[in-house]
Amino acid sequence: MSILATNISKHFGPTAALDDVTLEVESGQLVALVGPSGSGKTTLLRILAGLETPDPGSGEIRFHGENVSGLPVQKRQVGMVFQHYALFRHLSVEQNIAFGLTVKKRVERPTRTAIRAKVDELLHLVQLDGLGKRLPSQLSGGQRQRVALARALAIEPRILLLDEPFGALDAKVRKDLRRWLRHFHESIKLTTVFVTHDQEEALELADEVVVMNRARIAQVGPPQAVFDRPESPFVIEFMGNVNRLEAGMAANGSRPHDQLYVRPHDVEIRPQGEHGTLPARVLHIFSAGSAGRLTLERLTNRELIEAEISRAELDELQLSAGQEVGIRFRHIRLFAKTAEGRQELVENDELAHSLNQG
Ligand SMILES: Nc1ncnc2c1ncn2[C@@H]1O[C@H](COP(=O)(O)OP(=O)(O)OP(=O)(O)O)[C@@H](O)[C@H]1O
Numbered sequence: 001m002s003i004l005a006t007n008i009s010k011h012f013g014p015t016a017a018l019d020d021v022t023l024e025v026e027s028g029q030l031v032a033l034v035g036p037s038g039s040g041k042t043t044l045l046r047i048l049a050g051l052e053t054p055d056p057g058s059g060e061i062r063f064h065g066e067n068v069s070g071l072p073v074q075k076r077q078v079g080m081v082f083q084h085y086a087l088f089r090h091l092s093v094e095q096n097i098a099f100g101l102t103v104k105k106r107v108e109r110p111t112r113t114a115i116r117a118k119v120d121e122l123l124h125l126v127q128l129d130g131l132g133k134r135l136p137s138q139l140s141g142g143q144r145q146r147v148a149l150a151r152a153l154a155i156e157p158r159i160l161l162l163d164e165p166f167g168a169l170d171a172k173v174r175k176d177l178r179r180w181l182r183h184f185h186e187s188i189k190l191t192t193v194f195v196t197h198d199q200e201e202a203l204e205l206a207d208e209v210v211v212m213n214r215a216r217i218a219q220v221g222p223p224q225a226v227f228d229r230p231e232s233p234f235v236i237e238f239m240g241n242v243n244r245l246e247a248g249m250a251a252n253g254s255r256p257h258d259q260l261y262v263r264p265h266d267v268e269i270r271p272q273g274e275h276g277t278l279p280a281r282v283l284h285i286f287s288a289g290s291a292g293r294l295t296l297e298r299l300t301n302r303e304l305i306e307a308e309i310s311r312a313e314l315d316e317l318q319l320s321a322g323q324e325v326g327i328r329f330r331h332i333r334l335f336a337k338t339a340e341g342r343q344e345l346v347e348n349d350e351l352a353h354s355l356n357q358g
Helices: 041-049 093-102 112-125 141-154 171-188 199-205 223-228 233-238 311-317 349-356
Strands: 003-012 015-025 030-034 060-063 078-082 159-163 192-196 208-213 216-221 243-245 259-262 267-270 278-286 291-298 304-310 324-329 333-337 343-347
Touching: 003 041, 015 041, 015 216, 030 041, 030 199, 041 078, 041 159, 041 192, 078 141, 093 112, 093 141, 112 141, 112 171, 141 171, 171 199, 192 199, 199 223, 208 223, 208 233, 216 223, 216 233, 233 259, 233 333, 243 304, 267 304, 291 311, 291 324, 304 311, 324 349
Parallel strands: 030 192, 030 208, 078 159, 159 192
Antiparallel strands: 003 015, 003 060, 208 216, 243 259, 259 333, 267 324, 278 291, 278 324, 291 304, 333 343
């Protein structure tokens, strides 16, 4: 186990930023902390780094088995990159990358030649060969973030912590850098925890996704598990688009307090009146993306339903706004209240079948 943080709590005055959080990260993994604003992601990251201390008496942090709870940030051997981690403006790219090494105590400081070699190696690693002499102002946003990453790696950290590393970049650069980071991680396999508020980023990048909500961890798992087997209404609503259906009368077989969800890609569009479909009207068609997205209205209860189908299917169906169709739910997720008042996931394809009958 590379990181083991147990029973961490943190209060800022009356606000609980973390409430008894336990996080385990295996060596070499790329882990995403994702959750709404204020859920405690940054606080957890800062506590791992040693920039913030947990509540007195709460919890313990171990890196590779060693208890680092009492160690200050410089002694924890973590590399950090933040959203607005300003590079030193008056230093060249090379000097920025070398910074952590040049400020080491004389006995620990590598020789000049060794620093040079290290900087070249890092420039190559982050694919900025030849740009070492430039100033940060002469680089693009994405290049600057890669310099920040190289600077974080220069000290040979045991763990890499990234707080919204692509947050300040535009969508295209962000996507490119995301892919680049995944590839980069494959090549160095350094245990990495990154904070993002972007679900898609978490699902696309991470080996393991940690979903946070209100100072606690709501669910941990590989991307697909978190997406396909959400353990709570919160997780299903937070991780990707979802339709919440009216329970009770409107959905045969469900009880009024149940919560029913259908992902847009689990909504099938069929011809109007087809057996086993629900009557609906097409309100909007969005066809400008890689998938076709539709907003529909169920005729029986005026419920709005989002559907996502392939572009090929959308083109084939030749739909237009106002048209009536039949919709079918392939898969429904139902959360039922348990006796203790918790919400429990019941996979319920029978319900989908009975609901589709109208
Ligand atoms: N230094 C601080 N002083 C007071 N309250 C704080 C401080 N830092 C964080 N908080 C509070 O702790 C809670 C968790 O904040 P945190 O920054 O960890 O959330 P987050 O999930 O990273 O949010 P965001 O996505 O908006 O960055 C919030 O309610 C926040 O207002």
